[in-house]
Amino acid sequence: MKLMAKMMKYKKLRDYIKLLEDRKLIHNLEGIKDDIEIKYLSYNSKDVEEGTLFICKGLNFKEEYLEDAKRAGAVAYICEEGSKFSEDCNIELPRIVVKDMRTVMSEIGEFFFDGVWNEKLTMVGITGTKGKSTTATFVKAIMDNYYNSKSEKPMGFLSGIYNFDGKTKESSKKMTTLETIELHKHLSACVENGLKSVVMETSSQALKYMRTSALQYKVGAFLNVSEDHISDREHADFEDYFQSKLLLFKQCEKACINMDLEENLYNRIAEEANKYCKDVVTFGHKEEAQYYGYDVESTPNKLHFKLRYGKDVYDIEVSIGGYYNSANALAAIAITHTLGVPFENIKAGLKNVKVEGRMELYHLENKDVDVIIDYAHNRISYETLFTNIDKLYPGRKKLLVFGVHGNKAYNRRQDLGEMAQKYADQVVLTEQDIGTDDLKQIWTDILDFLDKSKVLGMIENRREAILFACEKAEANTVMVVAGNGADRFQKRGLVCMPEPTDGEIVQEYIASHK
Numbered sequence: 001m002k003l004m005a006k007m008m009k010y011k012k013l014r015d016y017i018k019l020l021e022d023r024k025l026i027h028n029l030e031g032i033k034d035d036i037e038i039k040y041l042s043y044n045s046k047d048v049e050e051g052t053l054f055i056c057k058g059l060n061f062k063e064e065y066l067e068d069a070k071r072a073g074a075v076a077y078i079c080e081e082g083s084k085f086s087e088d089c090n091i092e093l094p095r096i097v098v099k100d101m102r103t104v105m106s107e108i109g110e111f112f113f114d115g116v117w118n119e120k121l122t123m124v125g126i127t128g129t130k131g132k133s134t135t136a137t138f139v140k141a142i143m144d145n146y147y148n149s150k151s152e153k154p155m156g157f158l159s160g161i162y163n164f165d166g167k168t169k170e171s172s173k174k175m176t177t178l179e180t181i182e183l184h185k186h187l188s189a190c191v192e193n194g195l196k197s198v199v200m201e202t203s204s205q206a207l208k209y210m211r212t213s214a215l216q217y218k219v220g221a222f223l224n225v226s227e228d229h230i231s232d233r234e235h236a237d238f239e240d241y242f243q244s245k246l247l248l249f250k251q252c253e254k255a256c257i258n259m260d261l262e263e264n265l266y267n268r269i270a271e272e273a274n275k276y277c278k279d280v281v282t283f284g285h286k287e288e289a290q291y292y293g294y295d296v297e298s299t300p301n302k303l304h305f306k307l308r309y310g311k312d313v314y315d316i317e318v319s320i321g322g323y324y325n326s327a328n329a330l331a332a333i334a335i336t337h338t339l340g341v342p343f344e345n346i347k348a349g350l351k352n353v354k355v356e357g358r359m360e361l362y363h364l365e366n367k368d369v370d371v372i373i374d375y376a377h378n379r380i381s382y383e384t385l386f387t388n389i390d391k392l393y394p395g396r397k398k399l400l401v402f403g404v405h406g407n408k409a410y411n412r413r414q415d416l417g418e419m420a421q422k423y424a425d426q427v428v429l430t431e432q433d434i435g436t437d438d439l440k441q442i443w444t445d446i447l448d449f450l451d452k453s454k455v456l457g458m459i460e461n462r463r464e465a466i467l468f469a470c471e472k473a474e475a476n477t478v479m480v481v482a483g484n485g486a487d488r489f490q491k492r493g494l495v496c497m498p499e500p501t502d503g504e505i506v507q508e509y510i511a512s513h514k
Contacts, residue, residue, distance in 0.1 A: 010037045011111070013076055016053065017096065019111050025104050027081040027097040036075045036094070041112050041181050043105075048072035053108070054093075055181070056085045057101055060494065066091045078104060102180075102210045109184035110214035117187035118216045121156070122197040124335055125212065125252065127245045128223025130381040131328045132201040133159050133485075134358050135223060138318075138332035139199045142349030146341045147196075156190040156198030158183070161356055161486055166193030171488045177206035184214065197339075208244040212251065219335050220252030220277070222269050223327070224261060226380040242268075249276040256334040259284035260327060283334040284327070291334045296326045300361050300370065300392050307333065314343055318350045322359045323391060324384045357485025362506045366513045369473045373502045375485030377405070377432070379415035382482065386423035393478045400424035401469045402482045403462070404446060406437025406491075413442060417449030424480075428472075429458045430465035432483045433491040462490060463505050470509040481506070 013036040020026045039051030045065040048054065050073035056066060057080070066077060066085065076094035079085035080101040089095070098104045117123065124139060126132050136159050143155040157164040158178060162171050165186050177200065178186060190198050202220070206212050225242055246269065249255055255273035259266060259282045273280045283291035293316075296305040303318040305326045318329050333346055360373035370393070376385040389398065400420055404412050420427050427450065429443050443458055456472055459465035466481055473479045481502045489496040500508070 010039050010051070012036065013038055013053070013094065016108055016111065019107060020096065020098060020104060023103070023107055025098050025100060025107070027099050029097070030095040031092070032076075032094045032096075038075070038112070040073075041109065042069070042074075043179070043181060045069045045072070048074055051075055053078065055101070055105065056080075056083065057105070061085075063089065063091065066093075078108075103213075105180040106210050106213045109181050113184050113188045115214060116191045117184075117198075118214075120191040121187065121195065122218045122339065123187075123215060124197070124199040124339075125202040125215070125217040125220045125248055126199065126223065126331070126335075127202045127204070127207070127221070127248050128258075129226045129378065130376075130384065131223045131324075131331070132203075133161050133375065134320075134325060134355050135221065135328040135331045135335075136199045136201055137161070137355045137358075138329055138350060138353055139335050141353035142332060142336045142341060142346050143197060143199070143339075145349035145352075146336075146345040149345060153193075153195050156186075156195045158186060158198060158200035160201055165189035166195045177201055177203045177211055180211045180214075183211060187215075202248055204241050204244040207247040208240075215251055217248075217252045219254045219256060219338055220248045221256040221331050221335055222248065222273070223258055223331055224380070225265060225269075226378075246272045249273045252277050254279040254281070254338055256281050256283060256331060256338060258282075258327065258331065259286045259289040279338075281334055281338055283330040285330075289330075291330050291337070293326050293330045296323055298323045298325075298388070298392065300359070300372070303329070305329075309337070309343075312343075314347065316347060316350060319353055320355050320359050321361065321392065322385075322388050324388055325359070357487065357501065357503065360486075360503050362503065362510065364470060364473065364479075364510060364513070367473060368475050369470075369477050369479055371470070371473075371479045371481065371506050373481050373485065373506065375483070375487075377416075377483045378409070378412055379419060382416060382419035382423070385480070385482070386419070389478055389480065390423075397425040397474070397477045398423060399426045399428070399456070399469060399473050399477050399479045400482065401428045401430060401466055401480070403430045403432030403434070403439075404442050404483075405432055406434035406439070406442060410445075413445035414449050417446040420446075420454070421450045424454060425477075426456050426472075427454050428456050428465050428469045430462045431460055431490060431492075432462075435491050436493055462502075463500065466502060466505045467509055470506065 038053045040049050042048050043055040043057050045068040048069045052074045054069040054074040054077040078096045140155045140157050249272050255277040257269050282289045292308040293305045298321050300321045307314045307316050357375050362371040376382050484502045486501050490499045
């Protein structure tokens, strides 16, 4: 993404060095001679232009990437103390060796763009184990309705589904929250394109590793939390995961928190929010919540509930099914009303919202089978999804197509195996962003917790697995395809490969069986 502020006055390399020296982040310098103008920042050797200050980051970084960056126009590079590039490197470029790359990326990104997002954008950050994308989509739908009523531009959107900066909408590539410099570029683009606000998913990883530390949110929302992302590459244990999510409140003016959480967790969240935020509001299905939702009713593709705020009661309709989505809707209502949006716009936005890959409903007419596409990919989201399906389709058999991510969150292999055992009558195992992991080993780990007699097939290619399941699904069955949602990529090895969405694959089957 080669988008820079058009009127930007470029700073010199010495300015960056002084910034890092003032922050006591420099380990040593080498080859710093000319006062070079820095016109671009990048850590991707395929995204370099003349005047780039290049960042060497990542365990898989190779010297050839730096050589490519120099050839494309890099004028200096930053590397971390202890890395192979901090001492032994044959590339002749000015070198800045730093002590903490994560902090440095946040500092120089904010410095390059002058932190324009904090002055120009009203930013909303949403964290939680599940529901971030859906809640963010609800927030955008409400804000867009509000802005449209005033003939203003829509809201910016940064998520695991897609990113929108006011001009460009692009599918995300396997990161809930963008890496630091890329995030800063998108936020700068939102400002340049005249947007007033942006809503974004804020993951525990983003908070822990300082991707968002240069941002100040007008509102931060904490949806829920349960054990997830536990691995040697993510969080050592639940406490580390939980504490990482709590960091959100240090960057928020106002907080919205869910009262439906377990009491001990809610109390810790509320304590942290009150410590850092000027205002804390609550939502949930408990009567003491400020935004209280009750009398929830759902069909597979529509949701109704009553909302009480103060002395007023509102009838809320959401154009997506699922009892559990009432919690996401309540969060979006609390967020947008806190931002000053009238209830008439809130109601209109939710009534017409569309969420890609979340409770997406299709029907196989040739055999009277409903197919649900959903992003559920961990224990809490599976439990929520299947509890909802049991309510919507009492007595129906369930055929589940799923996989488990490779290289991370190893607890999911047990969790999803147990969930499949508990809720599914039949299962088709397939891939789910296996990365460099061994797919057969992932399946073996899942099958330690899943009765093999339930397994209809084990098919590596996700598209083939979904088409196979469509063919095998019998009448009086609900077929559930979980994990990918509206994602258009599969991570195989170190590459994110373009693929049709799960919904598009189901539509392909439907079109061929009319």
